[in-house]
Amino acid sequence: SHFEESSDFANYFCTYGFLYHQKQMLEDQRRMTAYHDAVMKNRSHFEGKVVLDVGAGSGILSIWAAQAGAKKVYAVEATRMSHHAARLVAHNGLADRVQVIQATMEDLELPEKVDIIISEWMGYFLIREAMLDTVIRARDKWLKPGGLMYPSHAKMFIAPVFNEETWQKHGAYTEAMSEWNRFTKDTKATYGVDMDCLTPSYRNEQREYYMGNGHWVEFGVQDIVGTTSCFYEFDMHTVTIEEVTNVNRPFQCTVQIDTKVSGFVGWFSVEFNGSAENPASVRVDLDTAPGLGYTHWGQQFFILYPPLHAQKGRVICGDIAVKRQKENQRLLELQMTHRVVRPAKDGTLPAQGDDAPVTSKWLVP
Amino acid sequence: SHFEESSDFANYFCTYGFLYHQKQMLEDQRRMTAYHDAVMKNRSHFEGKVVLDVGAGSGILSIWAAQAGAKKVYAVEATRMSHHAARLVAHNGLADRVQVIQATMEDLELPEKVDIIISEWMGYFLIREAMLDTVIRARDKWLKPGGLMYPSHAKMFIAPVFNEETWQKHGAYTEAMSEWNRFTKDTKATYGVDMDCLTPSYRNEQREYYMGNGHWVEFGVQDIVGTTSCFYEFDMHTVTIEEVTNVNRPFQCTVQIDTKVSGFVGWFSVEFNGSAENPASVRVDLDTAPGLGYTHWGQQFFILYPPLHAQKGRVICGDIAVKRQKENQRLLELQMTHRVVRPAKDGTLPAQGDDAPVTSKWLVP
Numbered sequence A, B: 001s002h003f004e005e006s007s008d009f010a011n012y013f014c015t016y017g018f019l020y021h022q023k024q025m026l027e028d029q030r031r032m033t034a035y036h037d038a039v040m041k042n043r044s045h046f047e048g049k050v051v052l053d054v055g056a057g058s059g060i061l062s063i064w065a066a067q068a069g070a071k072k073v074y075a076v077e078a079t080r081m082s083h084h085a086a087r088l089v090a091h092n093g094l095a096d097r098v099q100v101i102q103a104t105m106e107d108l109e110l111p112e113k114v115d116i117i118i119s120e121w122m123g124y125f126l127i128r129e130a131m132l133d134t135v136i137r138a139r140d141k142w143l144k145p146g147g148l149m150y151p152s153h154a155k156m157f158i159a160p161v162f163n164e165e166t167w168q169k170h171g172a173y174t175e176a177m178s179e180w181n182r183f184t185k186d187t188k189a190t191y192g193v194d195m196d197c198l199t200p201s202y203r204n205e206q207r208e209y210y211m212g213n214g215h216w217v218e219f220g221v222q223d224i225v226g227t228t229s230c231f232y233e234f235d236m237h238t239v240t241i242e243e244v245t246n247v248n249r250p251f252q253c254t255v256q257i258d259t260k261v262s263g264f265v266g267w268f269s270v271e272f273n274g275s276a277e278n279p280a281s282v283r284v285d286l287d288t289a290p291g292l293g294y295t296h297w298g299q300q301f302f303i304l305y306p307p308l309h310a311q312k313g314r315v316i317c318g319d320i321a322v323k324r325q326k327e328n329q330r331l332l333e334l335q336m337t338h339r340v341v342r343p344a345k346d347g348t349l350p351a352q353g354d355d356a357p358v359t360s361k362w363l364v365p
């Protein structure tokens, strides 16, 4: 299959085998409400239909699909969680219509094509975990022409921020370096080995750790100091794996106060709109933006080091690339090139900024 | 090689590539002092000799070996830490005698056999990580007849305990179950799905998590309620991989007060004695027992659930088996069968205990 199997099971699938982990998702009220509403308020999409639930986990979405009138639901789950899903399905009186199958979606042959694919495949910053690949493959192989994707659309956002969290990371980094200096002194004094030559390497390592990784945060609107850029969006009915593996897009955010910008916050939304030919009667969305309340995804914080200064009205613009990590395709690597520019009276942006463009990199590990 | 390579690098070696992690070991004063003393107080073993450092990490042991007079040291390290080690060796003026080689020990050909193998291979409860296998293989292939192992001996211990930590774990387990019950009620009320049928599975999962795993602890002598059993010991010059993969030994601990026994604490020691033919001039040991002060290994706590009652003078005896986990050979699985018996006046133990023997299992994940 597409990922190296043994390490993928060791690293990726392992946690999903635990009820504890599924429970964390089942307790995410905004996630649950969105999927529940999407299904229950669009029963006409489900009544009498054949549904495929890609990555069924506990089976919750399959059960809802059946409760909404689906004639047959294939609930496909790679891990031993499938046993719990089967039990849950039976206990809720739906064993005649929901068939739980333990399999890697990629390796599975279904007896028929399906009318709807439902899946909760989103990872941090939308595409971490690369489960979207699995859903796209399932769509290309098993969705009938004109069939529906639940969710139907997805968007990725960033916005500039200035907040306390930054100084905590800066402080932790500084503290780590003082610690290291104490350590090298002690090691030389006590054990006769001079470790000073490793100081630059340790500094790099610690800077990577604190500034070179995305951090899970739960930000509020007050942390955001500029307009939001929706830098990427796609339709689940048509998006390709190639497209989502190589996201590289322009962005621009207008700074709204005189401020330092200490980083960017990234998040996503998905929508349940149906398709153009077969739209939802009630559109539902699940937006993980700052200020809308807890989701287990939170947001990702990408720290700028050092922070940049920007005046009200300036525009931060550039390009953002979201790629896969080479060593582990399920994890992300972000690269951003940005400059701060002063828009002309008519709103057009000059090619040159006040300062040279800056390139930053982060991992979403 | 012996472990499946790609997942082994993803799961096992990855952390050792970071200075942060090496630093945690380099700051472990009891570990450092033991190895430093072992080398520096036995210079006669090292002077003019060829040394192999298996898993050199930062290169610290190689540097000491060279400082103690070794004519040549091969410092073999699998991860990119080898680059830092090479820098450190050069910076400390030993590049002419210490040769750092980035390689998996198993895959490496050396130009000559060696007089001494030094290695810090110990994991939690001694044999977690299975790096001992690597050292044994290196010994069989590269140590000259009559050569020395540093350390030379190793021992594994358990003792019965009764302490606070137990009630914390019991409490956390109970709390997790109340949490679950709230959760199933909510899920039924809000989303129309009855999860009650998964309660026994969730209970098992949580019990496994809290009671079925060894926990890192730093116990004191006051936590121990019986005599210590050294249930396994071996000579590094002669031990085989087969022996350490299938440890299955009797143990017995005499209870020293009227008490509940809420579990067992497990730890290890290693000794630097040289060999029978070529003993150390100063013997050094590194003992990670409760009460001797911090090491990064701490001890492992294996909880009994429910606790057992024992009177002063009773003997807890039985068998302890330490095996590899099937899914990951570097991790451990412990099985213990024990009974509480009243020793006869002459100290002999009856075949039958007060109660039926109990079998418990734990993972060291």
Ligand SMILES: Nc1ncnc2c1ncn2[C@@H]1O[C@H](CSCC[C@H](N)C(=O)O)[C@@H](O)[C@H]1O
Pocket: A013, A016, A017, A025, A026, A054, A055, A056, A057, A058, A059, A060, A061, A076, A077, A078, A079, A081, A103, A104, A105, A106, A119, A120, A121, A131, A134
């Ligand atoms: N390629 C694949 N084949 C089958 N299952 C997969 C898969 N990739 C991921 N999964 C499963 O997809 C699930 C995603 S989590 C979502 C679980 C459930 N649908 C819910 O909404 O609560 C996990 O249980 C994971 O094990």
Ligand SMILES: Nc1ncnc2c1ncn2[C@@H]1O[C@H](CSCC[C@H](N)C(=O)O)[C@@H](O)[C@H]1O
Pocket: B013, B016, B017, B025, B026, B054, B055, B056, B057, B058, B059, B060, B061, B076, B077, B078, B079, B081, B103, B104, B105, B106, B119, B120, B121, B131, B134
């Ligand atoms: N099979 C193998 N081949 C080479 N190096 C190995 C190995 N198995 C483990 N190692 C390395 O052995 C080291 C063990 S930690 C000990 C590091 C150093 N000797 C010190 O005492 O501080 C790690 O850096 C790990 O990467």
